[in-house]
Amino acid sequence: MTTLTWLTARQPSSGITFAMPDEHHFTLRQADQIRTDFAAIESDLEAIMERLSRLPTRKELAFRPLYVILGSAGLVILWIEMFWRHCL
Numbered sequence: 001m002t003t004l005t006w007l008t009a010r011q012p013s014s015g016i017t018f019a020m021p022d023e024h025h026f027t028l029r030q031a032d033q034i035r036t037d038f039a040a041i042e043s044d045l046e047a048i049m050e051r052l053s054r055l056p057t058r059k060e061l062a063f064r065p066l067y068v069i070l071g072s073a074g075l076v077i078l079w080i081e082m083f084w085r086h087c088l
Helices: 028-053 058-086
Strands: none
Touching: none
């Protein structure tokens, strides 16, 4: 009883070859189904990569609070100027 029946390499010293069983052979229908599954996975990955590319970068996120502060300060200054000129 030999335990080397699952090897796939050829033994150069002995000249004996061992083969894997045919468990990885598919019918045409199975291969076509696998191909369509891979195509669906690929299209899903492309959609995910597109959505990820639209996310803001770290630099954009770092400057966003500064833009909010400057924008709100600008609105406050504009409101004060309008109040002083037209209401007093």
